[in-house]
Amino acid sequence: MSCIIVYVSKHKGNTKKVALAMAQEINCEAKSVEEVSVEELEKYDLLGIGSGIYAFGMDRELKKLLKKIKNPNGKKVFVFSTSADLNGAKYHKGMKKFLQKRGFSFVGEFNCPGAYTGWFFGKKSLNLDRPNESDLKSAKDFAKSIVEKVF
Ligand SMILES: Cc1cc2nc3c(=O)[nH]c(=O)nc-3n(C[C@H](O)[C@H](O)[C@H](O)COP(=O)(O)O)c2cc1C
Numbered sequence: 241m242s243c244i245i246v247y248v249s250k251h252k253g254n255t256k257k258v259a260l261a262m263a264q265e266i267n268c269e270a271k272s273v274e275e276v277s278v279e280e281l282e283k284y285d286l287l288g289i290g291s292g293i294y295a296f297g298m299d300r301e302l303k304k305l306l307k308k309i310k311n312p313n314g315k316k317v318f319v320f321s322t323s324a325d326l327n328g329a330k331y332h333k334g335m336k337k338f339l340q341k342r343g344f345s346f347v348g349e350f351n352c353p354g355a356y357t358g359w360f361f362g363k364k365s366l367n368l369d370r371p372n373e374s375d376l377k378s379a380k381d382f383a384k385s386i387v388e389k390v391f
Pocket of ligand 1: 248249251253254255256292293294295296297322323324325326328353354358360
């Protein structure tokens with residue numbers, strides 16, 4: 241069985257760090273959403289889909305890409321994100337619903353805090369040192385557990 245990780249990381253590269261840590265752990269490729277084609281995705285049994293949380297949800301480009309997969313046929317997908325919110329997994333809800341509706345098989349999710357600077361939360365900056373080594377270790381452990389579970 242084969243796996244690829246696809247990510248969007250447009251604020252500070254936080255999610256890219258998590259994506260690369262996971263990819264290293266489970267020995268697969270990690271590509272940004274612009275770098276990957278739907279034909280390529282169709283070849284894999286397991287997809288890892290990740291992004292920063294932007295305005296209460298995952299990046300729209302991920303759904304756009306996944307929509308192009310005509311026959312998901314139970315293709316396995318895990319979801320991950322980084323967020324200003326310390327408990328950001330709640331923002332996966334829309335993506336999980338979408339995956340279920342399209343016929344993908346959702347196999348797990350991971351979230352950790354990510355650095356944020358701006359005024360969205362009424363504060364100038366949050367989580368400046370995240371993801372840290374411990375977050376990346378948790379991301380690796382998560383990815384490993386998924387692979388052990390599904391393969
Ligand atoms: C435009 C924008 C909107 C955001 N909206 C949210 C949000 O709704 N909830 C949240 O927890 N974090 C939010 N964040 C913070 C990001 O999710 C966080 O900084 C994340 O780690 C960014 O990941 P990236 O560096 O991979 O893009 C937002 C950040 C930006 C730039």
